[in-house]
Each structure stands twice: as C-alpha cells, then as structure tokens.
Amino acid sequence: MCSESCEHIVLDKAGENRQSKPSPDSDREELGEYSDSMEEDTLSNLNPETSPVQGPTLPILQKVVDLSNCIQHLKKEHEILSDQVKSFPGHDIVGTLQLLNDEHELLKKKYLHESSERKRLYNEVIELKGNIRVFCRCRPLNQAEIANGSSSVVEFDPSQDTELQVVSSDSSKKQFKFDHVFRPEDGQEAVFARTKPIVTSVLDGYNVCIFAYGQTGTGKTFTMEGTPDNRGVNYMTLEELFRVSGERSGAMSYELFVSMMEVYNEKIKDLLGENSNQPIKRLEIKQAAEGTQEVPGLVEARVYNTEEVWELLKSGSRVRTVGATNANELSSRSHCLLRVTVRGTNLINGQKSKSHLWLVDLAGSERVGKIEAEGERLKESQFINKSLSALGDVISALASKSGHIPYRNSKLTHILQSSLGGDCKTVMFVQISPSNADLGETLCSLNFASRVRGIESGPARKQVDLAELYKYKQMAEKLKHDEKETKKLQDNVQSLQLRLAAREHICRTLQEKVRDLENQLAEERKTRIKLETRAFSAAAAASTRSSLKQEAEKTKMEKKPPLVPSKLRLPLRKITNFMPPPTTPMPSNRKTTRMSMETVPEGKENNIKNIMAPRRNPIAVRPTTTMGKENNVKNMMAPRRNSIAVRPTTTMKAVRQPKRRLSISTFQPDSHMTTPLCNSTSGFNHASTMDRPSSLMGDVRKAMYSRLFSPMPKLRNPSETTPAAMRTKSTVRQPKRRVSIATFRSDSHMTTPLPSSTSGFNYANRLSLMRDPKNARYSRLFSPLPSETTPAAVRRSSSKFMRTPPMQPGSWKPTHPTVVALQRKSLVWSPLKFRGMQRKQSFLPLRPSAERQ
Numbered sequence: 001m002c003s004e005s006c007e008h009i010v011l012d013k014a015g016e017n018r019q020s021k022p023s024p025d026s027d028r029e030e031l032g033e034y035s036d037s038m039e040e041d042t043l044s045n046l047n048p049e050t051s052p053v054q055g056p057t058l059p060i061l062q063k064v065v066d067l068s069n070c071i072q073h074l075k076k077e078h079e080i081l082s083d084q085v086k087s088f089p090g091h092d093i094v095g096t097l098q099l100l101n102d103e104h105e106l107l108k109k110k111y112l113h114e115s116s117e118r119k120r121l122y123n124e125v126i127e128l129k130g131n132i133r134v135f136c137r138c139r140p141l142n143q144a145e146i147a148n149g150s151s152s153v154v155e156f157d158p159s160q161d162t163e164l165q166v167v168s169s170d171s172s173k174k175q176f177k178f179d180h181v182f183r184p185e186d187g188q189e190a191v192f193a194r195t196k197p198i199v200t201s202v203l204d205g206y207n208v209c210i211f212a213y214g215q216t217g218t219g220k221t222f223t224m225e226g227t228p229d230n231r232g233v234n235y236m237t238l239e240e241l242f243r244v245s246g247e248r249s250g251a252m253s254y255e256l257f258v259s260m261m262e263v264y265n266e267k268i269k270d271l272l273g274e275n276s277n278q279p280i281k282r283l284e285i286k287q288a289a290e291g292t293q294e295v296p297g298l299v300e301a302r303v304y305n306t307e308e309v310w311e312l313l314k315s316g317s318r319v320r321t322v323g324a325t326n327a328n329e330l331s332s333r334s335h336c337l338l339r340v341t342v343r344g345t346n347l348i349n350g351q352k353s354k355s356h357l358w359l360v361d362l363a364g365s366e367r368v369g370k371i372e373a374e375g376e377r378l379k380e381s382q383f384i385n386k387s388l389s390a391l392g393d394v395i396s397a398l399a400s401k402s403g404h405i406p407y408r409n410s411k412l413t414h415i416l417q418s419s420l421g422g423d424c425k426t427v428m429f430v431q432i433s434p435s436n437a438d439l440g441e442t443l444c445s446l447n448f449a450s451r452v453r454g455i456e457s458g459p460a461r462k463q464v465d466l467a468e469l470y471k472y473k474q475m476a477e478k479l480k481h482d483e484k485e486t487k488k489l490q491d492n493v494q495s496l497q498l499r500l501a502a503r504e505h506i507c508r509t510l511q512e513k514v515r516d517l518e519n520q521l522a523e524e525r526k527t528r529i530k531l532e533t534r535a536f537s538a539a540a541a542a543s544t545r546s547s548l549k550q551e552a553e554k555t556k557m558e559k560k561p562p563l564v565p566s567k568l569r570l571p572l573r574k575i576t577n578f579m580p581p582p583t584t585p586m587p588s589n590r591k592t593t594r595m596s597m598e599t600v601p602e603g604k605e606n607n608i609k610n611i612m613a614p615r616r617n618p619i620a621v622r623p624t625t626t627m628g629k630e631n632n633v634k635n636m637m638a639p640r641r642n643s644i645a646v647r648p649t650t651t652m653k654a655v656r657q658p659k660r661r662l663s664i665s666t667f668q669p670d671s672h673m674t675t676p677l678c679n680s681t682s683g684f685n686h687a688s689t690m691d692r693p694s695s696l697m698g699d700v701r702k703a704m705y706s707r708l709f710s711p712m713p714k715l716r717n718p719s720e721t722t723p724a725a726m727r728t729k730s731t732v733r734q735p736k737r738r739v740s741i742a743t744f745r746s747d748s749h750m751t752t753p754l755p756s757s758t759s760g761f762n763y764a765n766r767l768s769l770m771r772d773p774k775n776a777r778y779s780r781l782f783s784p785l786p787s788e789t790t791p792a793a794v795r796r797s798s799s800k801f802m803r804t805p806p807m808q809p810g811s812w813k814p815t816h817p818t819v820v821a822l823q824r825k826s827l828v829w830s831p832l833k834f835r836g837m838q839r840k841q842s843f844l845p846l847r848p849s850a851e852r853q
C-alpha cells in the first residue's frame with residue numbers, strides 16, 4: 001500500500017502522468033528524501049481551499065494522509081530496527097566469534113608447525129639424495145655430424161637411467177655413473193622434472209645453484225635457456241616458482257627478482273642493464289654485512305609472471321657475448337648467470353626470508369687446440385678454462401669438506417660463493433656430445449663430472465658416514481650388553497635380597513629361641529644349684545656318719561684275717577691315680593670317707609654295704625666274682641646319690657698300657673636300662689645322680705657290665721695325685737693332659753632332663769670334690785671334659801667355673817636341643833646384629849656352620 005502511494009507521489013511531483021513503476025529500491029530512496037518535506041507539506045495540503053492546484057484534490061490529500069501514516073509506521077519500524085542493530089551482536093554471536101577466533105589461532109599455529117615440518121622433511125629428502133647432484137645429458141647427433149658420418153660412442157643401458165658407457169677408439173668401454181643420465185631423446189620436461197624438487201627449495205629459503213658444464217655445442221644453452229619452442233630450465237624454473245608461490249599465497253607472500261649477468265674474461269657484465277648505446281658498466285663483487293656476496297649496481301628486475309621472465313631472458317641473451325668457433329657458430333664465450341632472488345614473507349607470523357637461485361650457463365670447456373682459437377678467442381678460452389678449473393676446485397673442496405674453499409680464485413666462484421656449499425643445493429648438468437669426433441672432450445667432461453660426484457657421494461663422505469654408522473652400531477651393541485648385565489645384576493640383587501630376608505627371618509626366630517633357651521637354662525641352673533647345695537649338706541652329714549662307721553670297721557678289720565692273695569687284687573696303686581692316704585689329717589669339715597674300691601675287701605658284705613652307703617663318693621665297682629652276691633646288689637640298690645662306674649676286669653689290660661693316657665670306662669647297659677642321669681656321651685653327672693639315684697640303682701647287674709677305667713696319666717710329682725692338684729694341673733696347667741673319661745654308651749632309652757649334666761663338672765661337684773678328694777677322683781673319671789666346650793660351659797669356664805682343656809673337634813656332639821641351640825648360637829652370624837655396624841657384611845660368605853642352618 002505504501003509503495004503504491006509513493007508511486008503516485010513521485011508522479012505528482014514530477015507533474016507527469018507517467019504510469020511507469022519504479023523499482024522498490026528507488027522507491028525507498030525517494031521516500032527517504034521526500035518524507036521530511038512531505039510531512040511539512042501534508043498539513044498545508046490538507047486544506048483543499050488553500051491548495052494552489054485547481055481541480056479535484058481531495059483524493060490526493062487522502063493519499064497524502066495515508067502516506068503520512070505509512071511514513072510514521074516506517075519510522076517506527078526504523079527505530080525498532082535501529083535498536084536491533086545497536087544491540088547487535090548479541091552475546092551468543094560474540095561467544096561464537098570468540099570461539100572461531102580461537103580456532104583460527106589454533107589452526108594458524110598448526111599450519112606454521114606443519115609448514116616448518118614440511119620444509120625440514122623436504123630438505124632432509126634433498127640432503128639424502130645429495131646436496132650436490134650431477135646429471136648427465138647427451139644431445140643427439142646434429143645434422144652436420146650425421147652428414148659427416150659420425151657415429152655415437154655413447155651407449156645407454158635401458159634398465160639403468162643412472163649409467164652410460166663410452167666406447168673408446170680401441171672399442172673398450174668406459175662406464176660412468178651419475179644421479180641421472182638423460183638420453184638424446186629426453187626432452188626439456190624430463191630434464192626439468194628431475195630438477196624441480198631442488199629448484200623449489202629456494203622458496204623455502206635455501207640457496208640453489210644449477211649450472212651446465214660441457215664442451216662447446218653440447219647443449220648447455222639449450223638445456224638452460226632452451227628455444228622458444230623448447231624452453232629450458234631457466235624459464236621452467238621461474239614458471240614453477242610462480243606456480244608454487246601462487247599455491248602458497250594464502251600463507252606466504254613471495255617477491256621474485258631477476259638479474260642477469262655474464263662473466264667474460266673475468267669481468268662481470270650486467271646483461272639486463274646493458275644497452276648497446278651505453279658504455280659498459282664495470283661491476284664488482286662486494287661482501288654484504290650479512291656475509292653474502294652482492295654485486296652493487298646490478299639490475300634486479302621484479303617479475304610477476306612468466307611472460308615477463310621470458311622477455312627478460314631474451315633481452316639478456318641478446319647482449320651476451322657470443323662468437324663463432326669451429327664447434328659452434330654461436331658459441332657462448334662467457335659464463336651467463338641468471339639470478340633469481342626470492343623474498344618471502346610468512347603472512348601468519350611475519351617471518352621474512354631471502355634466497356638466491358642461480359641458473360648458470362657456463363662457457364664451453366673445449367680445448368684450445370681443437371677450436372683452433374687464436375687471438376681474442378684464445379684469450380677467451382684461457383679465461384674460460386681457468387674459471388672452470390676454479391669451479392672444479394671449489395666443488396671438490398666442498399665435497400671433501402675441506403677447511404678452505406677457494407672461492408676467490410675466479411669471479412665465477414666468488415660470485416657463487418653464497419650459493420655453493422653449506423646447506424645450498426647444487427645441480428650440475430654435464431653436457432656431452434655422442435659423436436665419436438668429440439670422444440676426447442666427452443671423456444674429459446665425464447671424468448670431471450665423475451670426480452665431482454665421486455667426491456660428493458664417494459669414499460670420503462661415505463667413509464665419514466660409515467664410521468659414524470659403525471660408531472653408533474657399537475654404541476647400540478654396548479648398550480644392549482650393558483642392559484643385559486644390568487638386568488642380570490638386578491636379578492642377582494633381587495635374589496640376594498630375598499635370601500637375606502629369609503635369613504634375617506631365620507635369625508630372628510633363632511634369636512628368639514636362644515633367648516627362650518637362655519631363660520630356661522638360667523632357671524634350670526638356679527634349680528640345680530639349689531638341689532646341689534641341698535645335696536651337699538646331706539652328703540656332709542652322711543660322710544660324718546660314714547666316718548664313724550669306718551672307724552668301727554677299722555677296728556673290726558684289724559681283728560679279721562688278711563685279705564685274699566695279692567695276685568687276685570688289682571694293682572691299684574700302679575695303674576690308678578688314686579692318691580695315697582694323706583699324711584696329714586684332713587680338716588674336720590672336709591673329712592670325707594676314705595673308703596674306695598682299693599680299700600674295700602672284695603666279696604665282703606660290709607664293703608658292699610659301705611659302697612651303698614649314702615655317700616657322695618663316686619664308686620668304681622669292679623665286677624669281680626664277689627660282686628654277684630645278692631646282698632651286695634641289694635645294697636647297691638639303696639637310694640644313694642653316688643655316681644657309679646663298673647669296671648670289668650678286662651679293662652686292666654688297657655690300664656697297664658703306659659703310653660695310653662686316656663682309659664675309657666664304658667658303661668654298657670642293656671637295652672632296657674634307662675637312666676635319667678646320663679647324657680648320651682658325657683657319662684655320669686654327679687648332681688644328676690644325686691637327683692635321681694633310684695633309676696641308676698634300678699639294675700645294678702647291668703651296671704656291673706660297664707667298664708671302669710683306671711689309669712691316670714703319669715704324674716709329675718706325688719702332689720699331683722691329690723684331687724685338687726689333679727684338677728688344677730689337668731685343667732689349667734696341662735691343657736693337653738687327657739684325663740680318664742668314662743664314656744657311657746647308652747641305648748636310645750637313656751635320657752636325662754638335665755642338659756647341663758653334659759658339661760661334667762658343675763659347681764656342686766667341685767664343691768664336693770674339694771671336700772672329698774676321693775670323690776673328686778672318681779667324679780673326675782666321669783667328668784667328660786670335652787663337654788666344657790659347649791657354649792654354656794664356655795661361658796661358665798670364662799666366669800666362675802674352672803677352665804677345661806679344649807675339646808677335640810667332632811669328638812662330642814650334643815643332642816639335647818638346648819645345648820644344640822646354644823652351640824649354634826655362637827656360630828650364627830646374624831645379619832641383624834650387623835645392621836647397625838656393617839650391614840654390607842651380611843653378604844659375606846657365612847661360616848659353614850651358619851650356612852647349614
């Protein structure tokens with residue numbers, strides 16, 4: 001409705017009756033322009049009387065009113081929209097934009113990372129293939145050569161594109177190998193395809209140098225510049241650079257500049273700035289601040305497309321110095337250098353780079369003699385050869401990583417200094433002719449190229465690599481070996497730790513056991529001392545009684561007939577160590593019975609009764625014929641606390657042996673004979689006997705079969721015959737002296753609950769011996785001295801008991817668990833004890849006794 005009204009207004013304003021319909025956009029514009037004025041005019045036009053226009057104006061006014069309303073409505077809409085625009089963007093949109101921005105930044109970072117990674121990898125690929133690469137290109141025979149009937153001396157292997165053979169005049173073939181060999185039929189595209197990967201490195205910031213080397217007329221210019229129909233490397237390179245830079249335009253911005261110069265007779269000539277009408281401008285090579293070689297004054301033409309490049313190349317080639325030689329009508333008499341400078345800017349991080357690409361068409365390396373050069377040509381050839389030789393030297397030095405690179409030997413190498421060596425990429429085209437007429441030159445060029453390539457990827461460089469490789473191999477092997485050794489050692493340590501833990505556990509257990517046993521032993525010792533003290537008092541009382549009886553017996557004996565013939569009696573004084581009757585009377589308190597088997601009349605009841613009397617005298621019972629009497633036996637069965645050893649008559653032989661210092665009295669009970677008094681090997685224990693006399697007395701007949709030792713060692717003087725002297729001498733002064741030992745060979749049923757009985761003497765025994773020498777004499781016979789070597793005995797002997805002679809190893813083995821434990825204790829090398837001192841010593845070899853545990 002509004003648009004219709006506007007349409008009419010426009011028509012009215014124009015004063016025309018056109019019915020043309022304007023576009024909606026123009027309507028709105030016009031509405032905007034006229035709206036304000038119409039608002040003012042509307043009111044004046046509302047009065048039909050004041051209307052200047054004659055005729056029917058009311059419908060128009062009506063339309064104006066409508067339009068005014070429409071404008072008001074539009075204004076409101078405009079305000080609403082303005083408000084909406086003011087509040088734009090909303091929070092959601094801002095958040096979305098923020099997210100997109102973050103994502104964009106992330107992508108930028110990723111791109112930069114990937115881009116640098118691509119460059120690095122690409123560079124690595126190029127380096128792996130070789131920074132200096134040599135391609136060989138053989139041109140086809142030209143018309144002249146064909147006409148001359150020249151034949152090809154170059155042979156190619158279809159299966160090998162890196163090798164060629166040259167047939168010499170003597171039909172011998174010489175093989176050459178390069179990075180690639182282009183045959184005569186290979187076109188410019190094939191050549192550039194191999195060159196392209198290196199060329200594009202210039203866009204990544206690397207300097208690149210490509211040059212063509214070879215004899216005159218072999219196609220150097222053809223390869224580098226080409227022809228309008230077959231454009232060469234120069235043109236295609238720039239074409240490729242433009243293409244790649246276009247691809248990277250989103251992230252990189254490149255500027256390409258082209259310079260063209262020639263080195264003619266060691267002079268630099270700017271091919272782009274030169275004009276035949278202008279005088280020749282001499283250019284010099286200067287080193288820039290950043291270390292690069294620059295040629296001040298050299299024209300650098302900015303190029304934007306390939307057409308411009310082509311035009312420049314053509315103009316430069318036109319002014320290049322050429323001359324007719326025998327080999328080439330338009331022989332290049334100079335080195336032509338096309339320099340492409342690439343300035344790159346990273347659009348993402350702003351990083352800038354500048355690199356050069358040199359495309360060099362060298363002058364022909366012909367021999368002076370062959371081209372029959374004279375005059376100016378000869379001079380040119382000399383300069384050419386000199387600079388080519390300098391180029392060969394530089395490449396050789398680069399390839400052999402020599403410390404000095406002779407760049408300044410020629411203008412050519414000097415100007416290429418920043419693009420030869422280092423991390424620059426270099427491609428060398430060695431151009432050859434297939435004609436047999438050029439065989440010599442061909443061989444020269446191939447040899448030169450082989451030298452460059454051979455040095456580059458040959459022994460010198462390969463040797464370094466091989467040496468490195470060998471070194472790394474050795475390191476890897478050593479590492480493997482070390483790892484194995486480490487693993488072995490770790491296993492060993494682990495097993496040792498396990499063993500150590502196990503042993504520590506055992507030691508802990510044993511120590512606990514030892515503690516328990518020591519406590520037990522202390523208790524038993526206390527008990528035993530109590531019993532012995534009690535027994536001692538009882539024995540003292542008994543001895544008093546017996547002395548009285550003995551007195552009575554003496555009186556009786558004096559009245560009785562003499563003893564049995566002497567031959568039936570034992571020569572006790574000769575074979576025993578019984579001391580003679582004391583010359584001085586014993587102190588009353590020490591007075592004990594003087595009765596012994598030597599003094600007892602054999603076969604007499606009274607004697608036997610005396611024997612059975614409750615004395616503390618150890619009695620050796622001799623199984624003579626008189627011992628079979630019952631009353632004797634009965635008396636022996638009496639509960640007396642006497643140690644008894646029964647000596648059979650057969651032992652007399654042993655007694656008489658003079659050198660034998662140890663007579664063993666073997667107590668051989670029957671299998672049913674049991675006694676708690678006896679330890680298995682230590683014989684009788686006096687205290688034990690006193691404790692349990694009845695068990696021993698239970699079967700006297702069996703005891704009768706026991707053997708009694710008798711001989712005492714030779715005594716040095718009579719005083720030694722006293723028990724006290726015996727004790728002192730035998731135990732202290734004469735450690736080697738072997739006392740008589742009564743060995744009790746019991747059967748399995750013989751047990752004793754007193755482990756300490758194995759030690760022989762104890763404190764109570766010694767007390768009794770001090771009081772009764774005779775008792776001591778007998779007790780000593782049953783005292784197994786070796787038992788003193790048990791740990792308990794050792795402790796005693798070192799403290800309050802007398803020391804005893806050392807025991808022969810292996811002669812005595814304890815069976816009682818307490819003694820066994822005590823004996824082991826001294827041999828246990830507990831790592832726990834060393835924990836605070838030398839923990840590492842727990843790894844030392846354990847003593848055999850400890851290991852057995």
Ligand SMILES: Nc1ncnc2c1ncn2[C@@H]1O[C@H](COP(=O)(O)OP(=O)(O)OP(=O)(O)O)[C@@H](O)[C@H]1O
Pocket residue numbers: 138139140142184214215216217218219220221222223328330331332333362363364365431
């Ligand atoms: N691969 C090829 N295929 C076809 N024609 C070739 C090839 N190589 C060279 N030619 C031709 O051989 C002739 C000589 O080539 P060119 O001028 O490039 O040699 P040159 O090595 O540059 O010689 P100079 O060193 O004297 O400049 C040219 O006419 C060229 O077209």
